[in-house]
Amino acid sequence: xxxxxxxxxxxxxxxxxxxxxxxxxxxxxxxxxxxxxxxxxxxxxxxxxxxxxxxxxxxxxxxxxxxxxxxxxxxxxxxxxxxxxxxxxxxxxxxxxxxxxxxxxxxxxxxxxxxx
Numbered sequence: 001x002x003x004x005x006x007x008x009x010x011x012x013x014x015x016x017x018x019x020x021x022x023x024x025x026x027x028x029x030x031x032x033x034x035x036x037x038x039x040x041x042x043x044x045x046x047x048x049x050x051x052x053x054x055x056x057x058x059x060x061x062x063x064x065x066x067x068x069x070x071x072x073x074x075x076x077x078x079x080x081x082x083x084x085x086x087x088x089x090x091x092x093x094x095x096x097x098x099x100x101x102x103x104x105x106x107x108x109x110x111x112x113x114x115x116x
Contacts, residue, residue, distance in 0.1 A: 016034075019034070019036075021037050029047070032047060040055075043058060049065045064079065071087045071089070083098070
């Protein structure tokens with residue numbers, strides 16, 4: 001399912017959902033969800049979820065979850081969670097959890113990291 005200008009435009013996987021301009025635009029994995037402008041825009045992994053402007057924007061790995069403005073924006077690792085404004089914005093490690101309420105970028109780049 002794709003709703004919005006260029007949403008799910010190229011190589012959208014089976015059962016994937018993209019809602020918003022450029023959401024899931026290029027190579028969206030199977031059963032993934034991208035909601036918001038630029039969410040899951042490029043190389044969103046299978047079963048990944050990106051909700052918010054540019055959440056999970058580029059290279060979001062499989063089973064990763066990002067919610068919030070720029071959450072998990074670039075290089076979010078597999079099985080990781082980023083919630084809040086700019087949580088895990090760049091290169092969040094696999095299996096990491098970031099919950100950010102500071103309003104500025106917060107990162108955990110090592111595997112299995114936790115940041116509150």
